[in-house]
Amino acid sequence: MGAVTKMTMAQAINAALRDAITEDDSVVVFGEDVAQLGGVFRVTDGLHAEFGENRVFDTPLAESGIVGMAVGMAMNGMRPVVEMQFDAFAYPAFEQIVSHVAKLGNRTRGKVRLPIVIRVPYAGGIGGVEHHCDSSEAYYAHTPGLTVVAPATNADAYGLLRAAIAGSDPVIFLEPKKHYFSKEEVDVSVSVPPIGRAVVRRPGKDATLIAYGPSVPVALAAAEQAATEGRDLGVIDLRSIVPFDDETVCAEVRRTGRAVVVAEAPGFASVASEIAARVGERCFHHLEAPVRRVTGFDVPYPPPKLEHHFLPGVDRILDTVDTLQWEEDVA
Amino acid sequence: MAINLGNIRDECKAIWRCGLNAGQLKAAITAARLLDETGRLVRGASAPDAEALVDGYRKLVFARRLNEQCGALVRQGRLAVYPSSRGQEACQVACTSVLADGDWLFPTYRDTAAIAARGVDPVEVLTLLRGDWHCGYDPNEHKVAPQATPLATQLLHAVGVGHAARLKGENTVVMALCGDGATSEGDFHEACNFAAVFRAPVVFFVQNNKYAISVPLARQSVAPSLAAKAIGYGMPGVRVDGNDLPALEKVLGEAVARARAGDGPTLVEADTYRIESHTNADDATRYRADDEVTEWLPRDPLLRVRTYLTAIGVLDDDREQDIAAAAEEMAAAVRAGVGAETVVDPEEVFAHVYSTLTPQLAEQRAALRAELELEEA
Numbered sequence: 001m002g003a004v005t006k007m008t009m010a011q012a013i014n015a016a017l018r019d020a021i022t023e024d025d026s027v028v029v030f031g032e033d034v035a036q037l038g039g040v041f042r043v044t045d046g047l048h049a050e051f052g053e054n055r056v057f058d059t060p061l062a063e064s065g066i067v068g069m070a071v072g073m074a075m076n077g078m079r080p081v082v083e084m085q086f087d088a089f090a091y092p093a094f095e096q097i098v099s100h101v102a103k104l105g106n107r108t109r110g111k112v113r114l115p116i117v118i119r120v121p122y123a124g125g126i127g128g129v130e131h132h133c134d135s136s137e138a139y140y141a142h143t144p145g146l147t148v149v150a151p152a153t154n155a156d157a158y159g160l161l162r163a164a165i166a167g168s169d170p171v172i173f174l175e176p177k178k179h180y181f182s183k184e185e186v187d188v189s190v191s192v193p194p195i196g197r198a199v200v201r202r203p204g205k206d207a208t209l210i211a212y213g214p215s216v217p218v219a220l221a222a223a224e225q226a227a228t229e230g231r232d233l234g235v236i237d238l239r240s241i242v243p244f245d246d247e248t249v250c251a252e253v254r255r256t257g258r259a260v261v262v263a264e265a266p267g268f269a270s271v272a273s274e275i276a277a278r279v280g281e282r283c284f285h286h287l288e289a290p291v292r293r294v295t296g297f298d299v300p301y302p303p304p305k306l307e308h309h310f311l312p313g314v315d316r317i318l319d320t321v322d323t324l325q326w327e328e329d330v331a
Numbered sequence: 332m333a334i335n336l337g338n339i340r341d342e343c344k345a346i347w348r349c350g351l352n353a354g355q356l357k358a359a360i361t362a363a364r365l366l367d368e369t370g371r372l373v374r375g376a377s378a379p380d381a382e383a384l385v386d387g388y389r390k391l392v393f394a395r396r397l398n399e400q401c402g403a404l405v406r407q408g409r410l411a412v413y414p415s416s417r418g419q420e421a422c423q424v425a426c427t428s429v430l431a432d433g434d435w436l437f438p439t440y441r442d443t444a445a446i447a448a449r450g451v452d453p454v455e456v457l458t459l460l461r462g463d464w465h466c467g468y469d470p471n472e473h474k475v476a477p478q479a480t481p482l483a484t485q486l487l488h489a490v491g492v493g494h495a496a497r498l499k500g501e502n503t504v505v506m507a508l509c510g511d512g513a514t515s516e517g518d519f520h521e522a523c524n525f526a527a528v529f530r531a532p533v534v535f536f537v538q539n540n541k542y543a544i545s546v547p548l549a550r551q552s553v554a555p556s557l558a559a560k561a562i563g564y565g566m567p568g569v570r571v572d573g574n575d576l577p578a579l580e581k582v583l584g585e586a587v588a589r590a591r592a593g594d595g596p597t598l599v600e601a602d603t604y605r606i607e608s609h610t611n612a613d614d615a616t617r618y619r620a621d622d623e624v625t626e627w628l629p630r631d632p633l634l635r636v637r638t639y640l641t642a643i644g645v646l647d648d649d650r651e652q653d654i655a656a657a658a659e660e661m662a663a664a665v666r667a668g669v670g671a672e673t674v675v676d677p678e679e680v681f682a683h684v685y686s687t688l689t690p691q692l693a694e695q696r697a698a699l700r701a702e703l704e705l706e707e708a
């Protein structure tokens with residue numbers, strides 16, 4: 001099969017689901033509006049028609065029910081891939097996720113494993129009203145037992161979802177909804193590195209930007225802009241938040257001596273905070289400046305007309321890079 | 332397996348004790364009606380007050396006009412999105428006309444027209460959908476909670492407001508709205524049970540418009556009706572024709588009176604239909620046949636009342652024109668209000684998170700202010 005295709009992220013995820021359902025009889029896809037409608041973002045488009053009601057189906061409208069039923073189905077040998085319609089609508093399922101999805105393996109000394117993937121369209125930048133733009137990764141990342149993945153490219157969306165479905169632990173799969181409809185070349189025949197590996201998207205000499213999900217393209221744009229101003233910034237795409245790839249991140253930061261973490265979620269007690277702390281602890285003697293964070297403000301996600309003030313953008317990243325105690329400042 | 336008749340007799344007694352009889356069971360399953368689809372009074376029904384019904388008709392026309400206006404504003408890019416209640420206008424009007432001044436309304440995203448019928452300026456209501464702020468009206472002033480998006484969550488708040496009112500000795504009733512899909516959420520169950528246990532003065536009003544986005548009612552519930560669920564909680568459930576304004580006002584009015592008298596909550600299910608897509612962003616042709624929509628069109632809630640009022644001679648062309656002109660005026664005000672360029676202060680994102688600004692937020696606000704000043708310079 002001609003492997004390289006231009007597709008949107010929604011199509012890449014759709015392809016991953018289709019291939020997983022085709023290859024493994026135990027994979028089932030369910031959620032709200034995922035069957036005939038194909039999901040509100042059309043991510044499951046066509047799957048119900050192709051594979052039928054037993055493999056792809058709509059549930060009654062209850063997120064706790066969806067995730068709770070997935071736990072039982074996984075206990076009985078299936079691989080459920082469930083969709084939460086939007087980030088903030090996963091909260092009714094929080095009890096099931098935190099108390100059972102995350103803990104059942106540990107509770108049973110590994111006798112019960114839950115190969116469940118919970119797909120969550122997440123983060124902002126789409127002009128959505130309240131409850132449609134949350135960056136909820138910290139809640140999940142803070143919960144031991146959950147693998148938390150956030151692809152930034154369409155190829156990764158395909159590869160990481162395939163890996164998530166094939167794995168034996170539950171995965172929170174965060175899909176940056178801002179990128180659902182942007183097209184990129186995807187080569188589905190190229191296997192992506194396993195979950196837990198970050199990737200250097202752009203090498204740089206002067207400082208390292210660390211990002212994941214929707215913030216990766218923003219970090220890349222900032223690096224592009226910095227290059228025209230004579231500063232060479234590298235960009236790391238984490239790909240997975242849990243497990244965290246200390247090795248790749250620290251190797252880069254030790255080389256450049258400067259780091260800025262970029263993430264959309266409010267910064268207080270966030271994933272960005274954890275990254276800054278880890279890098280600080282592990283790279284202290286190589287650092288020329290404190291690790292800085294560029295994040296959303298510590299406020300509920302703003303209404304559409306104000307979201308651009310909230311989201312970390314190129315200017316805010318470059319202003320922060322400017323504060324990293326450069327030689328010319330010290331002199 | 333031997334059948335234990337003793338147990339069955341005990342169960343029957345228990346059902347009898349909670350006061351359930353065949354009539355109540357029927358009320359929960361068959362939809363009550365006053366006006367049939369051709370606009371005629373059903374046999375044996377007593378005629379509604381004609382002048383009150385003209386006023387109801389005026390409100391129906393306003394609600395319809397508001398739905399149309401909002402649809403147009405979305406197409407012009409003035410509103411981000413609009414979930415229309417076209418076809419459900421009788422529900423939107425009735426759930427507010429049965430309330431007294433101090434009573435509360437707990438609406439959803441679909442209930443813009445109900446909030447307007449309650450007396451809130453539609454332009455304030457539309458603040459949410461034009462993207463200026465999350466809630467544009469003062470809930471305390473109007474006794475209308477912010478429109479709830481996370482489904483069914485508001486129902487518990489409604490129970491809390493009602494219970495607090497009873498503890499404080501206030502005679503308040505709370506009208507709590509949700510859709511058919513929302514009845515599947517855990518919070519719906521919890522709210523019904525809490526309200527029943529505390530005998531809270533709440534009316535749960537489910538607008539069963541047959542769809543939750545693309546998912547049809549049959550995938551939400553196989554119970555005999557949604558109102559029938561009330562029986563399990565030990566409260567009355569009543570099903571009513573959701574396109575029949577006088578029937579809705581009668582059923583909801585009785586539920587409000589029950590709540591006010593201290594007799595606890597009622598679950599009312601309106602049998603209605605969502606004529607448009609879920610929102611303008613949705614495409615209903617992907618999951619339902621046009622025939623189905625066409626079938627519901629003659630059951631239009633406005634048409635029915637108009638036919639009846641015209642037949643009994645209280646609605647003539649003059650009156651009809653006056654009503655239409657007033658609705659046009661309202662629509663023009665909505666156009667002007669929503670169309671006006673508003674200034675949204677970016678610093679407001681920090682203003683209301685806590686009652687006093689935290690030091691961290693003060694720092695972040697200062698940083699944003701510096702950015703904005705730099706942009707201006």
Ligand SMILES: Cc1ncc(C[n+]2csc(CCOP(=O)(O)OP(=O)(O)O)c2C)c(N)n1
Binds near residue numbers: 482510
């Ligand atoms: C907890 C939660 N889950 C999912 C959604 C997304 N969503 C918004 S409206 C809707 C359908 C609701 O259907 P129904 O309750 O019948 O109300 P209707 O829209 O028909 O008025 C869904 C699934 C949500 N708002 N909240």
Ligand SMILES: [Mg+2]
Binds near residue numbers: 512540541
């Ligand atoms: Mg509905």
